[in-house]
Amino acid sequence: xxxxxxxxxxxxxxxxxxCGRVKESLTNGPFRGALLSTEKxxxxxxxxxGLAREYRDADVDRDFRxxxxxxxxxxxxxxxxxxxxxxxxxxxxxxxxxxxxxxLAELRAAGTKTQITRHDCVEGWSAIGKWxxxxxxxxxxxxxPKSNARYCVFHCFDRDDGGQLYYESLDLGQxxxxxxILALDLNDKxxxxxxxxxxxxxIPTQLGYKSAxxxxxxxLVADLKPIGGGTGGYWEDQGYEWYAGI
Amino acid sequence: xxxxxxxxxxxxARTTHWLWTLAMLVLVMSGLQIFNAAPYLDxxxxxxxxxxxLAFDAQDGSPPTGYTIVFGHRFTxxxxxxxxxxxxxxxxxxxxxxxLTLPGPQSLADGRRWHLFFAWALFIAWVAYxxxxxxxxxxxxxxxxxxxxxxxxxxxxxxLRLRKEPPPHGTYNPLQKLAYTVVLFGMFPLLMLTGLTLSxxxxxxxxxxxxxxxxxxxxxxxxxxxxVLLIGYFCTHLVLVVSTGIWNNIRSMITGWYVLGKHDGxxx
Numbered sequence: 001x002x003x004x005x006x007x008x009x010x011x012x013x014x015x016x017x018x019c020g021r022v023k024e025s026l027t028n029g030p031f032r033g034a035l036l037s038t039e040k041x042x043x044x045x046x047x048x049x050g051l052a053r054e055y056r057d058a059d060v061d062r063d064f065r066x067x068x069x070x071x072x073x074x075x076x077x078x079x080x081x082x083x084x085x086x087x088x089x090x091x092x093x094x095x096x097x098x099x100x101x102x103x104l105a106e107l108r109a110a111g112t113k114t115q116i117t118r119h120d121c122v123e124g125w126s127a128i129g130k131w132x133x134x135x136x137x138x139x140x141x142x143x144x145p146k147s148n149a150r151y152c153v154f155h156c157f158d159r160d161d162g163g164q165l166y167y168e169s170l171d172l173g174q175x176x177x178x179x180x181i182l183a184l185d186l187n188d189k190x191x192x193x194x195x196x197x198x199x200x201x202x203i204p205t206q207l208g209y210k211s212a213x214x215x216x217x218x219x220l221v222a223d224l225k226p227i228g229g230g231t232g233g234y235w236e237d238q239g240y241e242w243y244a245g246i
Numbered sequence: 247x248x249x250x251x252x253x254x255x256x257x258x259a260r261t262t263h264w265l266w267t268l269a270m271l272v273l274v275m276s277g278l279q280i281f282n283a284a285p286y287l288d289x290x291x292x293x294x295x296x297x298x299x300l301a302f303d304a305q306d307g308s309p310p311t312g313y314t315i316v317f318g319h320r321f322t323x324x325x326x327x328x329x330x331x332x333x334x335x336x337x338x339x340x341x342x343x344x345x346l347t348l349p350g351p352q353s354l355a356d357g358r359r360w361h362l363f364f365a366w367a368l369f370i371a372w373v374a375y376x377x378x379x380x381x382x383x384x385x386x387x388x389x390x391x392x393x394x395x396x397x398x399x400x401x402x403x404x405x406l407r408l409r410k411e412p413p414p415h416g417t418y419n420p421l422q423k424l425a426y427t428v429v430l431f432g433m434f435p436l437l438m439l440t441g442l443t444l445s446x447x448x449x450x451x452x453x454x455x456x457x458x459x460x461x462x463x464x465x466x467x468x469x470x471x472x473x474v475l476l477i478g479y480f481c482t483h484l485v486l487v488v489s490t491g492i493w494n495n496i497r498s499m500i501t502g503w504y505v506l507g508k509h510d511g512x513x514x
Contacts, residue, residue, distance in 0.1 A: 245447025
């Protein structure tokens with residue numbers, strides 16, 4: 001009888017879960033497909049509506065928590081840092097009619113906006129920072145995306161112990177959200193090296209790992225599959241969701 | 247003594263009952279996995295150690311010590327909480343042990359995947375059950391009404407063996423009605439809503455909801471508290487399943503048929 005089967009399978013799953021030893025095969029098999037479609041569904045249902053709450057100066061965490069990969073220590077980064085990032089150019093290229101190479105002065109001249117927003121880490125903690133920077137939409141518009149561009153990929157200076165470079169991506173809708181900015185300052189001071197100097201992404205409507213630090217290049221692409229592990233970001237390649245609004 | 251059998255639980259009620267039993271188990275275990283990534287709860291919007299309700303900690307040493315800190319009071323809980331099973335046969339600094347989390351070893355990404363999938367399972371079971379109960383009319387049998395309130399104390403006295411007979415009631419007694427109403431219309435929706443407010447995109451779309459719970463970290467604290475309360479309900483439920491005719495109760499939740507007898511209306 002069907003219900004006996006159902007009960008037996010429920011009890012089997014209970015037993016399996018109860019041991020806390022759920023086999024890889026279960027997580028990576030058809031079950032993984034169901035879990036992945038849930039992530040897509042969540043992304044479609046929630047999307048990019050509304051504005052993240054903005055706070056008062058008094059709410060700011062002066063000592064903003066540092067998390068993520070270690071501050072880059074290779075010469076490509078340290079030589080730029082030593083010079084106060086005077087030689088830094090943010091490259092915006094890929095599927096762009098007018099690829100850009102922007103200095104920090106040019107970025108500031110494009111018009112900055114300040115937001116005091118909460119940073120929600122996927123680990124569960126939250127911190128409030130005062131971020132000042134250029135709306136990402138402004139910078140993308142300067143590069144004039146070609147009609148087949150769908151995503152912007154953020155290539156970063158930081159790498160993990162295995163040498164894998166950090167990267168992240170957003171679709172152009174998420175990039176155009178008014179609170180999605182390329183931050184230059186944190187708490188009224190230029191970003192320090194540990195917080196992603198000289199330019200980092202800040203997107204308060206998604207979890208912290210989307211807010212890539214130490215951005216060196218923004219690439220406009222039609223498809224995320226050819227990049228990195230193919231899932232759209234460093235943490236995404238380790239099993240985290242690409243849509244991090246949840 | 248009568249042994250008349252009644253068809254009490256519809257196929258929809260039985261299916262959803264076992265579905266949310268499974269969903270709750272996976273949600274608790276994967277939730278503890280997620281909790282382990284930031285093993286503390288604050289009664290505030292952002293993380294704030296000054297408003298810490300619960301925390302777990304480990305201290306180096308030989309052997310290392312695990313601590314559970316509740317409202318600033320520190321308890322040594324080595325091997326159980328704080329410094330415990332890593333899910334791979336050894337021990338490590340970790341809030342909840344591997345045998346309580348899903349998956350066992352530390353994996354926030356997998357924990358989130360299980361949690362968000364079974365959150366949908368719970369939601370669907372909840373909606374399906376309420377619709378079927380409304381159609382069948384059983385909703386009326388277990389939703390508490392003002393006329394049940396005066397009977398709550400006599401019923402509790404009966405359970406405590408301080409009264410010989412339970413107060414007169416329908417299919418379910420007033421305490422059962424109170425429990426079912428609170429779980430189905432209070433705790434389940436609150437559990438889902440507090441869970442949703444942990445999502446930054448939901449916070450942006452419905453900021454009033456997050457504010458209602460006192461902010462994001464406070465919502466996380468409520469979410470955890472509701473889990474503890476539901477486990478409390480589950481334990482009470484199990485005690486009553488066992489003490490009021492375990493086989494009759496379990497059979498009725500599998501086949502639907504419940505044999506009336508001396509425990510009728512005082513069950514789980």
